[in-house]
Amino acid sequence: xxxxxxxxxxxxxxxxxxxxxxxxxxxxxxxxxxxxxxxxxxxxxxxxxxxxxxxxxxxxxxxxxxxxxxxxxxxxxxxxxxxxxxxxxxxxxxxxxxxxxxxxxxxxxxxxxxxxxxxxxxxxxxxxxxxxxxxxxxxxxxxxxxxxxxxxxxxxxxxxxxxxxxxxxxxxxxxxxxxxxxxxxxxxxxxxxxxxxxxxxxxxxxxxxxxxxxxxxxxxxxxxxxxxxxxxxxxxxxxxxxxxxxxxxxxxxxxxxxxxxxxxxxxxxxxxxxxxxxxxxxxxx
Amino acid sequence: xxxxxxxxxxxxxxxxxxxxxxxxxxxxxxxxxxxxxxxxxxxxxxxxxxxxxxx
Numbered sequence: 637x638x639x640x641x642x643x644x645x646x647x648x649x650x651x652x653x654x655x656x657x658x659x660x661x662x663x664x665x666x667x668x669x670x671x672x673x674x675x676x677x678x679x680x681x682x683x684x685x686x687x688x689x690x691x692x693x694x695x696x697x698x699x700x701x702x703x704x705x706x707x708x709x710x711x712x713x714x715x716x717x718x719x720x721x722x723x724x725x726x727x728x729x730x731x732x733x734x735x736x737x738x739x740x741x742x743x744x745x746x747x748x749x750x751x752x753x754x755x756x757x758x759x760x761x762x763x764x765x766x767x768x769x770x771x772x773x774x775x776x777x778x779x780x781x782x783x784x785x786x787x788x789x790x791x792x793x794x795x796x797x798x799x800x801x802x803x804x805x806x807x808x809x810x811x812x813x814x815x816x817x818x819x820x821x822x823x824x825x826x827x828x829x830x831x832x833x834x835x836x837x838x839x840x841x842x843x844x845x846x847x848x849x850x851x852x853x854x855x856x857x858x859x860x861x862x863x864x865x866x867x868x869x870x871x872x873x874x875x876x877x878x879x880x881x882x883x884x885x886x887x888x889x890x891x892x893x894x895x896x897x898x899x900x901x902x903x904x905x906x907x908x909x910x911x912x913x914x915x916x917x918x919x920x921x
Numbered sequence: 922x923x924x925x926x927x928x929x930x931x932x933x934x935x936x937x938x939x940x941x942x943x944x945x946x947x948x949x950x951x952x953x954x955x956x957x958x959x960x961x962x963x964x965x966x967x968x969x970x971x972x973x974x975x976x
Binding site for chain 2: 696725893
């Protein structure tokens with residue numbers, strides 16, 4: 637019998653599904669709240685009971701990332717690795733990694749002040765999409781279609797002046813059907829895919845009410861998704877793709893702590909079971 | 922149990938676990954189950970959605 641530790645900071649149905657599947661596979665599951673766990677520079681693996689492998693499932697990106705760093709410091713196997721999490725958690729880094737590895741991805745422009753971003757927009761023209769480099773669920777993603785909108789949004793950014801507000805990540809607006817595709821990869825396997833249909837606006841996040849619909853895993857979808865997974869370092873990932881009218885599939889995001897509640901209701905494969913099996917197999921290697 | 926905020930009645934399902942979020946049907950406040958030992962349940966204020974929350 638093996639033991640898998642599921643680290644969370646907000647216990648959602650995904651974490652409970654992982655626990656259930658671990659137990660049904662005959663393993664022990666240890667549920668651990670990251671918010672009440674402590675480490676120090678002398679911490680050792682033997683001081684804790686993290687089992688054979690940890691599935692890091694924090695909803696807070698920075699909490700999960702730093703928790704993972706502590707686990708790796710103690711040589712505790714964790715899915716996903718710190719290096720993977722740090723690449724996926726920052727959209728600018730992720731875009732660079734995808735492009736560097738020849739994974740099709742939307743053309744994206746980076747600038748480091750509001751003035752430089754304005755110049756960028758003048759050079760490229762509208763429409764563009766402004767995205768925060770940190771964040772998820774479509775939060776702060778805004779279409780830029782005219783100068784008035786740009787002035788208002790940039791002024792608000794300069795007033796809030798968070799450290800990431802100084803990074804301007806502007807992406808081409810992809811001409812596509814009103815949907816995107818979410819693929820779940822486990823290692824180098826695509827295990828499930830769904831369309832996420834817009835519920836009216838241009839965003840297609842399930843967290844915002846987009847409707848999930850099972851998507852056929854074509855050879856192209858599998859190839860691009862696996863290459864995206866490999867580019868960031870592999871693990872258990874959620875790959876988001878759009879169907880560009882001219883370029884075909886483009887990857888716009890790779891998610892490190894993939895949510896699967898909606899997809900697991902329609903997928904033919906048992907998603908949490910595959911995740912647990914992959915995690916334990918990875919730890920044995 | 923009673924809501925720490927408005928004293929309304931919060932239903933804690935038998936299979937609820939520590940770390941889960943429950944909401945008060947009266948005032949809408951969210952609480953995290955911090956301890957659960959049979960029917961002895963302790964709640965604490967749930968964290969609000971952070972800028973870095975998500976996938």
